Amino acid sequence: MLLSARKICRSFGDNQVLFDVDLDLQAGEVHALLGENGAGKSTLVKILAGYLRPTSGEVLLEGSQRHYRASDEAEADGVVMIHQELALAEQLSVEENIFLGRELRRGLFLDRRAMRERSREALAELETDVDPRARVKDLSTSDQQMVEIAKAITRDVRVLIMDEPTATLTENEVKVLFALIARLRQRGVAILYISHKLREIEQIADRVTVLRDGHLVDSGPMAGRSKEELARLMVGREINEMYPPLTHLPADAPVVLEAREFLVPGAVKQASFTLRRGEVLGFGGVVGAGRTALLEAVLGIRAKSAGQVLRNGQPVVLRHLRDAVRHRIAYLTEDRKGKGLVLNMDLRSNVTLLNLRAHCHPLIDRRREEHAFQEAIQRFDIRLRTAARTAAELSGGNQQKLLLAKVMSIDPEIVIINEPTRGIDVGTKHQIYHFIHELTEAGRSVILISSEMGELIGLSHRVAVMCAGVLTGVLEGEQINEQEIMQYASGIKGVGVDEQRYG
Amino acid sequence: MSSVMANNKTTNKAANPTARQKGFAIDLKTWGPFVALVVLALLGVLINPAFLGLDNLSNMLTRSAFIGIIAIGATFVITAGGLDLSVGAMAAFIAGVMIILMNSLVEQFGAGLTTVLFGIGASLLLGLCAGFINGIVTTKGKIEAFIVTLGTMGIYRSLVTYLADGGTLTLDWAVRDIYRPVYYGSFLGITIPVWVFFFVAVIGYILLNYTRFGRYCFAIGSNEKVAEYSAIHVDRIKTMTYMLQGVCVALATIIYVPRLGSASGATGVLWELEAIAAVIIGGTMLKGGHGRIWGTVVGAIMLTMIGNILNLTDAISNYLNGTVQGIIIIVAVYLQRASWRKTGA
Numbered sequence: 001m002l003l004s005a006r007k008i009c010r011s012f013g014d015n016q017v018l019f020d021v022d023l024d025l026q027a028g029e030v031h032a033l034l035g036e037n038g039a040g041k042s043t044l045v046k047i048l049a050g051y052l053r054p055t056s057g058e059v060l061l062e063g064s065q066r067h068y069r070a071s072d073e074a075e076a077d078g079v080v081m082i083h084q085e086l087a088l089a090e091q092l093s094v095e096e097n098i099f100l101g102r103e104l105r106r107g108l109f110l111d112r113r114a115m116r117e118r119s120r121e122a123l124a125e126l127e128t129d130v131d132p133r134a135r136v137k138d139l140s141t142s143d144q145q146m147v148e149i150a151k152a153i154t155r156d157v158r159v160l161i162m163d164e165p166t167a168t169l170t171e172n173e174v175k176v177l178f179a180l181i182a183r184l185r186q187r188g189v190a191i192l193y194i195s196h197k198l199r200e201i202e203q204i205a206d207r208v209t210v211l212r213d214g215h216l217v218d219s220g221p222m223a224g225r226s227k228e229e230l231a232r233l234m235v236g237r238e239i240n241e242m243y244p245p246l247t248h249l250p251a252d253a254p255v256v257l258e259a260r261e262f263l264v265p266g267a268v269k270q271a272s273f274t275l276r277r278g279e280v281l282g283f284g285g286v287v288g289a290g291r292t293a294l295l296e297a298v299l300g301i302r303a304k305s306a307g308q309v310l311r312n313g314q315p316v317v318l319r320h321l322r323d324a325v326r327h328r329i330a331y332l333t334e335d336r337k338g339k340g341l342v343l344n345m346d347l348r349s350n351v352t353l354l355n356l357r358a359h360c361h362p363l364i365d366r367r368r369e370e371h372a373f374q375e376a377i378q379r380f381d382i383r384l385r386t387a388a389r390t391a392a393e394l395s396g397g398n399q400q401k402l403l404l405a406k407v408m409s410i411d412p413e414i415v416i417i418n419e420p421t422r423g424i425d426v427g428t429k430h431q432i433y434h435f436i437h438e439l440t441e442a443g444r445s446v447i448l449i450s451s452e453m454g455e456l457i458g459l460s461h462r463v464a465v466m467c468a469g470v471l472t473g474v475l476e477g478e479q480i481n482e483q484e485i486m487q488y489a490s491g492i493k494g495v496g497v498d499e500q501r502y503g
Numbered sequence: 504m505s506s507v508m509a510n511n512k513t514t515n516k517a518a519n520p521t522a523r524q525k526g527f528a529i530d531l532k533t534w535g536p537f538v539a540l541v542v543l544a545l546l547g548v549l550i551n552p553a554f555l556g557l558d559n560l561s562n563m564l565t566r567s568a569f570i571g572i573i574a575i576g577a578t579f580v581i582t583a584g585g586l587d588l589s590v591g592a593m594a595a596f597i598a599g600v601m602i603i604l605m606n607s608l609v610e611q612f613g614a615g616l617t618t619v620l621f622g623i624g625a626s627l628l629l630g631l632c633a634g635f636i637n638g639i640v641t642t643k644g645k646i647e648a649f650i651v652t653l654g655t656m657g658i659y660r661s662l663v664t665y666l667a668d669g670g671t672l673t674l675d676w677a678v679r680d681i682y683r684p685v686y687y688g689s690f691l692g693i694t695i696p697v698w699v700f701f702f703v704a705v706i707g708y709i710l711l712n713y714t715r716f717g718r719y720c721f722a723i724g725s726n727e728k729v730a731e732y733s734a735i736h737v738d739r740i741k742t743m744t745y746m747l748q749g750v751c752v753a754l755a756t757i758i759y760v761p762r763l764g765s766a767s768g769a770t771g772v773l774w775e776l777e778a779i780a781a782v783i784i785g786g787t788m789l790k791g792g793h794g795r796i797w798g799t800v801v802g803a804i805m806l807t808m809i810g811n812i813l814n815l816t817d818a819i820s821n822y823l824n825g826t827v828q829g830i831i832i833i834v835a836v837y838l839q840r841a842s843w844r845k846t847g848a
Contacts, residue, residue, distance in 0.1 A: 301731070301732070320734070320736065321731070321732065321733075321734040322734040322735075322736065324734070325734045331732070333732050338726075338728055338729070339728045339729055339731075339732040340729065340732065341729060342721075342722050342725045342726055342729050342730075342792075343725070343726070344725050344792055344793070345721060345722065345725055345792075349718060349721070349722075353718070353722055353733045353735075354733050354734055356715045356718055356719075357715060360714070360715055362714070363709065363713040363714060364712075364713045364714060364715070364718065366713075406733075
């Protein structure tokens with residue numbers, strides 16, 4: 001056994017998050033760690049990687065007990081963790097980041113050439129074309145992820161812990177990552193892999209461990225365990241009907257929102273769409289196809305060079321998100337930490353921030369605000385199991401519900417939802433899907449941007465697909481299937497294909 | 504719509520008592536500046552019982568009013584993630600223009616109330632405009648506040664020196680007689696500057712804690728992107744904080760001018776740093792997102808109190824005022840950070 005955890009317990013104050021958890025990692029295996037948000041996965045891996053110390057229990061490396069006081073001690077043993085939130089120095093170059101804190105030196109000076117060479121090798125192994133001299137700030141999120149991984153493999157890594165590595169990667173990058181994981185496994189590296197995506201885990205994991213509410217509920221080989229069974233173990237109850245039935249859409253349902261001929265510099269070349277009352281319009285495409293840019297331009301958050309918006313058939317001008325709010329259009333951003341919630345602000349103020357004027361006459365009425373907050377907790381099932389004071393202290397799923405509560409505070413008729421289930425556990429996903437269903441049942445309309453094919457297919461009445469800034473097509477009925485969406489998303493089929501091929 | 508999401512009410516109820524308990528540790532942080540003020544006051548009494556004399560207290564509060572009023576404006580700017588280094592120079596410039604204007608109006612209106620009111624009006628207008636310039640250049644020009652206000656600081660400072668032709672601008676004696684009570688007068692036994700300080704603080708408190716503007720300042724200072732995605736007009740709110748700061752500077756100048764009746768290139772030197780120090784001692788975070796008006800008031804009083812105590816004792820030279828202030832600023836912030844960490848916020 002390469003790395004083992006024995007009877008690990010961990011508490012934060014009065015709040016115990018891990019109860020006697022055991023975990024065994026063998027050399028050359030991919031071990032998946034599953035659990036809902038708040039199940040204790042992150043706490044457990046932080047203990048293994050030396051970021052946290054257990055309240056009781058022990059960590060063993062090849063049978064000998066280790067007491068890591070800091071992550072660098074674990075790294076010295078070859079136990080390296082890649083963070084969910086990327087931990088890179090944005091203003092430094094890729095190679096400077098890769099060797100940050102363990103720079104190669106020649107005498108007193110940095111050996112830049114050697115560092116660049118080794119960075120280049122590591123990046124080449126990842127089959128990425130990231131330039132070692134590029135500044136990290138200028139890279140896409142997925143490239144930054146690759147840098148994190150490169151950073152890990154330039155160390156003499158024996159145990160690699162990956163916390164949700166594919167959350168921000170494109171499909172192709174995921175393939176490259178999986179190929180790399182396979183190579184690392186052959187080299188005898190043990191990989192502990194945290195993900196919510198059961199399909200991925202089915203694909204790459206040798207063994208699997210499931211946590212629920214800080215307890216170990218299952219551990220064993222992946223072979224013979226089905227996705228459905230694992231989902232049930234994580235949630236602790238049967239998840240039937242992951243996707244609720246589609247709301248019936250009357251043939252004469254009026255168009256509530258129309259976007260015509262949108263052009264966004266550097267992102268969208270050509271896009272028009274309509275949205276009807278009670279409809280879920282999905283937006284498919286790869287990361288960077290321009291879906292977010294298009295909808296943010298429609299909302300007035302991003303500058304456009306052309307394009308017209310019609311609300312209930314009337315042309316409207318949306319220059320600022322406030323204008324969109326006035327027209328009862330709400331936007332749920334995909335980046336809940338960077339754009340959605342004020343992390344160091346209390347929960348109540350976060351919920352009321354978008355619609356603060358409803359609580360002002362003219363001074364803020366704190367009691368009414370509190371009332372609205374308590375209502376939101378009930379309505380959106382926000383669980384305050386830990387004594388969370390600020391939004392930062394909530395788990396990912398609860399943050400998402402808090403954000404949902406904030407967005408819904410304006411009582412919108414149209415809700416634009418961007419990647420609502422990124423990094424979220426099965427149980428909360430299920431709740432969000434049903435919430436979208438309830439919205440449409442109540443005659444609201446939803447635009448759903450998602451990179452998860454299942455979501456798009458399961459929830460949408462129609463799916464608009466984008467490829468390289470062009471809205472290539474809108475699929476309906478039988479056309480909505482994985483293969484068709486992929487063909488439009490890759491530009492094999494649809495509008496603007498010719499220009500792309502020959503232009 | 505509530506059926507699906509609200510399927511787990513029990514967990515919520517259990518959570519509330521623990522949430523309350525945690526508030527206590529935070530309270531110590533809230534009251535920190537006040538505790539420090541009391542400790543400093545006790546020290547003052549021990550050193551010299553005259554410290555508690557009404558005259559001394561009144562004098563001290565009156566002196567702290569200038570910095571205090573400016574610092575209340577600075578609390579908004581800093582809470583919203585900005586910084587204004589130009590306030591001291593702005594005060595000097597406004598004072599200079601006020602004096603020139605009032606002197607020139609004497610011929611027309613005589614040395615009467617009208618002349619003084621014109622001066623006061625001009626001061627407020629100038630403050631508002633100066634703040635607007637700082638705000639609009641920072642937000643629309645997307646230049647860091649530090650750089651913009653460093654620039655305007657130099658501009659105002661040199662303008663006042665130019666207006667005074669390198670010397671001193673002096674207010675007409677007759678006007679000064681009329682204007683005098685604004686600094687030296689009192690109402691209900693409390694001097695006018697202290698009243699102004701008090702009202703600015705109360706209004707500031709309400710603005711920061713009970714209006715949308717205040718809440719938006721917190722949101723912008725914490726994360727501008729989030730504020731933008733919360734349909735807040737970020738640039739507008741930020742510009743408004745600078746304008747509010749300008750008005751505060753104007754108010755401070757209005758009560759400052761009758762004190763000496765003059766302005767020169769040396770007026771208001773280092774006021775910006777004292778104002779920022781008062782804000783920081785009061786528990787507002789320099790990086791934004793967290794601000795406290797009463798803390799700022801306490802901070803401004805503490806800074807003046809240090810000078811006052813040093814005046815009352817021979818143990819430490821008065822020339823070391825800056826040293827003691829500096830140490831207290833650093834210690835105050837250190838203590839705040841320490842308690843910050845403990846509560847895990």
